[in-house]
Amino acid sequence: xxxxxxxxxxxxxxxxxxxxxxxxxxxxxxxxxxxxxxxxxxxxxxxxxxxxxxxxxxxxxxxxxxxxxxxxxxxxxxxxxxxxxxxxxxxxxxxxxxxxxxxxxxxxxxxxxxxxxxxxxxxxxxxxxxxxxxxxxxxxxxxxxxxxxxxxxxxx
Amino acid sequence: xxxxxxxxxxxxxxxxxxxxxxxxxxxxxxxxxxxxxxxxxxxxxxxxxxxxxxxxxxxxxxxxxxxxxxxxxxxxxxxxxxxxxxxxxxxxxxxxxxxxxxxxxxxxxxxxxxxxxxxxxxxxxxxxxxxxxxxxxxxxxxxxxxxxxxxxxxxxxxxxxxxxxxxxxxxxxxxxxxxxxxxxxxxxxx
Numbered sequence: 291x292x293x294x295x296x297x298x299x300x301x302x303x304x305x306x307x308x309x310x311x312x313x314x315x316x317x318x319x320x321x322x323x324x325x326x327x328x329x330x331x332x333x334x335x336x337x338x339x340x341x342x343x344x345x346x347x348x349x350x351x352x353x354x355x356x357x358x359x360x361x362x363x364x365x366x367x368x369x370x371x372x373x374x375x376x377x378x379x380x381x382x383x384x385x386x387x388x389x390x391x392x393x394x395x396x397x398x399x400x401x402x403x404x405x406x407x408x409x410x411x412x413x414x415x416x417x418x419x420x421x422x423x424x425x426x427x428x429x430x431x432x433x434x435x436x437x438x439x440x441x442x443x444x445x446x
Numbered sequence: 447x448x449x450x451x452x453x454x455x456x457x458x459x460x461x462x463x464x465x466x467x468x469x470x471x472x473x474x475x476x477x478x479x480x481x482x483x484x485x486x487x488x489x490x491x492x493x494x495x496x497x498x499x500x501x502x503x504x505x506x507x508x509x510x511x512x513x514x515x516x517x518x519x520x521x522x523x524x525x526x527x528x529x530x531x532x533x534x535x536x537x538x539x540x541x542x543x544x545x546x547x548x549x550x551x552x553x554x555x556x557x558x559x560x561x562x563x564x565x566x567x568x569x570x571x572x573x574x575x576x577x578x579x580x581x582x583x584x585x586x587x588x589x590x591x592x593x594x595x596x597x598x599x600x601x602x603x604x605x606x607x608x609x610x611x612x613x614x615x616x617x618x619x620x621x622x623x624x625x626x627x628x629x630x631x632x633x634x635x636x
Contacts, residue, residue, distance in 0.1 A: 433620035439505045444474045
């Protein structure tokens, strides 16, 4: 309920820019959303699962590409996809190491301020939490394990 | 337990064989390439084919390898750096069926060299089964690849060939990490 109110708040704050806000769980299922009437006429109803959005080619292939007017954000609670945001370009933010299978940082810093604001509201996160990706160091042993894993599976 | 993610990027121009490469690997290795579409939104379509450019392989509970294909078209060039950021290594695939096709890869290869100068990588000369295929030595010259960068022959449709190239890249990444570890230890000692 609280989340839904926050979403409505975001939409109503920028009615000319935001047509819809969806919140999805980790399986890609919409758990709550807010739209305005403009969304009814748009075909942009494709919502991507976490694994899918990590494929940028997937994104541009699956979503209407006439103008890249959508934003995807991945947060602790799932995916946030803001569609058809006027002149915003393309941005994905990942703030959770477990979910950091996709892009790792802000893509278009130009629009960062606006999106930090939205994310902070939605996730109650600080700017640092949004921008910084937790990096777990990879060791030579990890790579060796991958090589052995591949050899065991493929018998090469 | 934090999950370690190894990020490998598959780069190369349009039509070089990136998608085929990941697809072939997924036939041998437990690579998850499915891309489910949200329930209820597209009733007749369960997944998309685009996910073949992305693969996820779980090696241990706390170790996952991600393969990211980069869209090769120039119009997506703004995404190249974005996708590649944070990668541990990349495979640069070129269509080696003719010198012209190899030359077309030069711009993208230079982009990666300039933006990720120290990232371990190898070049894979795909379509080596074509009689007119350009040899790896010539490819290295055309791309002006540094001496230490390996140029591997590849037939992306061939499982053994694809696996061999992937393992070679992983070896390069491992060697790089070993060197970095040595360097860090020397820094600490000084």
